[in-house]
Amino acid sequence: MIEEKFDAIVVGAGMAGNAAALTLAQRGLKVLQLERGEYSGSKNVQGAILYADMLEKLIPDFREDAPLERHLVEQRFWMMDDRSHTGLHYRSDDFNEEKPNRYTIIRAQFDKWFSQKVREAGATVLCETTVTELAQDAYGKVIGVRTDRADGEIHADVVVLAEGVNGLLGTRAHLRERPKPDKVALAVKEMHFLPRETIEARFNLKGDEGVVIEAAGTISRGMTGMGFIYANKECISLGIGCLVSDFQRTGETPYGLLDRFKRHPSVAPLIEGSEVKEYAAHLIPEGGFKAIPQLYGEGWVVVGDAAQLNNAIHREGSNLAMTSGRIAAEAIFQVKSRKDPMTADNLSLYKTMLDQSFVIKDLKKYKDMPALMHTQSQSFFLTYPELVSRAMQNFLRVDGTPKVEKEKTTFRSFIKARSWSGLFGDAFRLARAWR
Amino acid sequence: MSIEPSVRVEDKLFYNRYLVDAGRAHIKVRPHTKPSPELLSMLKACPARCYELNDKGQVEITVDGCIECGTCRVICEESGDIEWSYPRGGYGVLFKFG
Numbered sequence: 108m109i110e111e112k113f114d115a116i117v118v119g120a121g122m123a124g125n126a127a128a129l130t131l132a133q134r135g136l137k138v139l140q141l142e143r144g145e146y147s148g149s150k151n152v153q154g155a156i157l158y159a160d161m162l163e164k165l166i167p168d169f170r171e172d173a174p175l176e177r178h179l180v181e182q183r184f185w186m187m188d189d190r191s192h193t194g195l196h197y198r199s200d201d202f203n204e205e206k207p208n209r210y211t212i213i214r215a216q217f218d219k220w221f222s223q224k225v226r227e228a229g230a231t232v233l234c235e236t237t238v239t240e241l242a243q244d245a246y247g248k249v250i251g252v253r254t255d256r257a258d259g260e261i262h263a264d265v266v267v268l269a270e271g272v273n274g275l276l277g278t279r280a281h282l283r284e285r286p287k288p289d290k291v292a293l294a295v296k297e298m299h300f301l302p303r304e305t306i307e308a309r310f311n312l313k314g315d316e317g318v319v320i321e322a323a324g325t326i327s328r329g330m331t332g333m334g335f336i337y338a339n340k341e342c343i344s345l346g347i348g349c350l351v352s353d354f355q356r357t358g359e360t361p362y363g364l365l366d367r368f369k370r371h372p373s374v375a376p377l378i379e380g381s382e383v384k385e386y387a388a389h390l391i392p393e394g395g396f397k398a399i400p401q402l403y404g405e406g407w408v409v410v411g412d413a414a415q416l417n418n419a420i421h422r423e424g425s426n427l428a429m430t431s432g433r434i435a436a437e438a439i440f441q442v443k444s445r446k447d448p449m450t451a452d453n454l455s456l457y458k459t460m461l462d463q464s465f466v467i468k469d470l471k472k473y474k475d476m477p478a479l480m481h482t483q484s485q486s487f488f489l490t491y492p493e494l495v496s497r498a499m500q501n502f503l504r505v506d507g508t509p510k511v512e513k514e515k516t517t518f519r520s521f522i523k524a525r526s527w528s529g530l531f532g533d534a535f536r537l538a539r540a541w542r
Numbered sequence: 543m544s545i546e547p548s549v550r551v552e553d554k555l556f557y558n559r560y561l562v563d564a565g566r567a568h569i570k571v572r573p574h575t576k577p578s579p580e581l582l583s584m585l586k587a588c589p590a591r592c593y594e595l596n597d598k599g600q601v602e603i604t605v606d607g608c609i610e611c612g613t614c615r616v617i618c619e620e621s622g623d624i625e626w627s628y629p630r631g632g633y634g635v636l637f638k639f640g
Contacts, residue, residue, distance in 0.1 A: 143631050145561075150610065152640045214640035235632030255630050273612035275628065286616055293613045295589045297554070298639045342639075351616050354587040355580075361589040366549045385639045386554035388589035388611040 113139045113263040115439060116252055117230075118238050118276060120147035122425045123411025124269030125221045126165055126432030131267075132228035134440040139261065140230050141254065143237040147225075148218025152296070152389035154337055154344055156319065157212045158426035165433060166224055170206065174216045176339040177317025178207030181310075185373065187324035187334075188496040192373045203316065211317050211337045211344070213298075241266060241280045241407070249280070249406035265439055265449040266407045269432060272390045274413035282407065283400035286415065288355055289481060290394035292332065294348025295361040297369075299381035303341050309377050310338050321422060324492030326368050328359055331393075331484040334368045335422075336377065343378055345369065348391055350481060361388065391424065392417040393481075396474035402461065403454040408435045416466055419480075420473045427466045434460045475540040486533060490524050551591040555607040563633035567605045569614065570625045577601040581623045584614050609635050 117128040120142035128140040144150040156179070162169050181198035202208065226232050242251040242260055251262035268277055272291065277283045301309075310318045322334040332349030347361075347368045354361065368374060392398065392415035399415055402408060410416075411428035418427060438457035439449070447453045461467050480487060498517040521530060569592075571581070581601045584593040590607045593614070603624075615626040628634070 143628055145632050145636055148640060149636050150634075150640075152637060155640075215637045216639070218640070237628050237631045239627075273615060275626075285619060288616050291616055293587070293589065293611060351587070351613055354613075355583045355617055358583070358586050360549070360586045362549045362551050362554065362591075383554075383557055385557050385637065386609070387558075387637060387640065388609045388613070390612050390616065 111261075113137050113261070114443065115139075115265050115267060116141065116261060116263040117267040117269055118252060119269035119271055119411075119413075120144070120218065120222055120225075120232065120234075121151050121269060121271055121411060121428065122218075122221075123413070123428035123432035124267070125218065125225050126429040127267045127269055127410055127436045128225045128230045128232070129165055129221075129228050130433045130436030131439065132225065132230040134436070135229075136440065136443065138230040139263065140225060140232045141236045141238050141252065142222075142232065142234045144234060146219055146234055147222030147232065148215040151214045151218050152387045153214045153425060154296070154335055154346070154422075155212050155214050155217075155425065156337065156422075157210045157217065158423065159206065159208050159210065161426040161429045165429065172220070174212070174220050176211040176213060177312070177315050178202065179209040179211065179319055180312075180316045181318040183318065183320040185320060185322040185324070186492045186495055187322050187326050187371065187373065188493045189325050190372060191496045191500070192322065192324070193492075193495050193499050211319070211339050213339060213342075238270070238276060241276050243280065247405060249404070252276075264406070264443075265454070267432070267435055267439070268407060268409040268413050269411050269428075270413045272392055272412040272415075274409070277400070277409055277413060282404060283409070286390070286392065286394070286398070288352035289350055290392065290398045290415070290477075291351050292348040292391045292393045293351050293354060293361055293388060294346050294391055295365050295386070295388045296344055296346030297365065297383050298385040299343040299345055299378045300341060300384055301343065301378070301381045305380075306338055306341070306343065312338065315340070322368075323488060325489055326364070326371065327488050328357065328364065329485050329489045330354070330357060330359065331481050331488060332364075333422075336374065342384070343381065345374075345378060350393060351390070353484065391419075393419045393477055395419060395477040396467075396470040397477070399467075399470070402458045404451045406449050408439070408454055408457050410435045416470070418469050418473065420476055421469070423469075430464060430466050431461060434464060434466075472542075473540070479536055479540045483533065483536070486525065486529075494521055494524055551589075552607075555590055555609075558609070559636040559638065560606065561633050561636060562606050563630055566630065567603070568627045568629040568634070569603055569605050569608065571601055571603050572623055572625070574600060574623075578618075578621055578623055580618045580621050583617060587613055587617065589613065
């Protein structure tokens with residue numbers, strides 16, 4: 108056993124864990140952070156978009172040396188059927204600002220940098236160490252962790268569980284349930300390398316400008332899911348994800364889906380001639396507000412993906428992770444400053460503070476969206492994209508058909524596919540869940 | 543709909559770096575005569591195609607190409623079909639980009 112006792116142990120070095128470890132160390136606490144990867148970042152997978160505001164709260168001058176890819180000036184939403192996409196694009200020169208709001212990043216590289224900041228703040232970061240279980244006293248209070256190292260038990264006043272979406276430790280200690288197949292999505296992603304100029308030409312970009320494409324429709328084969336294409340400096344992150352329960356139900360393969368997405372006529376020209384350098388897969392929490400587990404207890408708190416804190420509608424996760432990590436650390440610091448013990452009662456401050464933040468407020472706003480998207484996946488991901496595509500084509504193709512007839516055809520195709528009550532029901536349910 | 547060319551997952555995994563912990567598989571399939579529906583679904587749902595059917599119709603796993611996503615844990619751990627842990631510290635997939 109390692110004799111040294113810490114104020115806090117942080118398990119995991121992703122966005123949430125690094126935010127927590129950094130904040131605790133900045134406040135002068137004695138922190139040990141444990142990471143199972145070769146270095147912080149080597150096990151972490153994300154699209155990835157970085158939200159500047161949440162990082163600024165931790166490292167105000169991060170733009171000086173963080174490995175950022177491109178600042179985003181354009182967002183494209185694509186509704187796809189097998190041969191087309193209907194797009195909603197927003198591009199603004201306002202995003203070419205002194206302190207841009209969103210960047211693409213490459214997680215393994217970014218997290219390595221973030222971890223260096225954690226070390227500089229005074230935390231001890233121990234990599235290549237897998238935490239196997241929580242150490243608990245006779246009353247169930249968490250008093251530390253056990254690792255796969257020989258002298259494996261380490262003690263601390265509080266353990267911050269930033270162990271990611273799979274959060275084994277919390278489940279093993281019966282602090283929360285394992286995520287259910289209908290509450291997590293499996294996403295697969297490839298990194299496509301191309302010369303910088305090629306990427307800038309294909310995406311209409313100058314300098315470090317970046318673009319993001321989020322795509323939904325028949326590409327997910329009737330499952331609840333989305334594709335994404337993010338422009339980095341010299342590579343494109345391209346991937347697709349669907350609910351695990353949908354993969355289970357349909358027998359679709361994740362790599363088959365990815366392959367079809369890549370061969371789509373709207374996507375293929377963007378990556379033509381690229382060299383693929385990595386293939387990754389990752390789970391994404393999709394259950395929203397209703398899937399959030401118990402967030403604190405005797406001697407522990409849980410943050411980030413392990414707490415299922417992900418906004419599936421806005422595709423935001425890393426910022427919720429960072430914010431929950433920071434807030435948990437601030438709560439721990441307050442308890443510590445009062446010289447109070449790390450009991451569940453005292454640590455409930457973390458939940459109180461998180462409830463007041465955008466993290467819980469946003470998730471609460473969309474609390475009914477996951478259920479709607481998951482039960483109506485055929486309509487939202489197959490029927491409507493096909494209808495919209497037919498309507499657009501009908502609108503644009505000039506073939507001598509009178510416009511009145513064209514409109515009637517489009518109108519009838521919607522009624523036929525979803526019926527009056529179906530259309531109104533979908534609109535009503537969507538509006539209610541969005542409210 | 544055109545016929546899909548078969549996607550070779552092995553080629554995709556070849557891009558990745560791994561440090562294989564020989565003899566210490568981090569995922570184990572419970573011995574069985576007839577696989578459960580959950581276990582069978584892994585033949586397709588596993589993004590690294592680690593699960594395969596042997597000639598006796600049982601599901602087997604080779605973890606060397608595992609990208610540690612946890613999909614099989616979510617589907618198969620509750621029923622006891624598999625035991626799932628992370629690899630020992632430093633072992634397993636090593637993402638350069640993530």
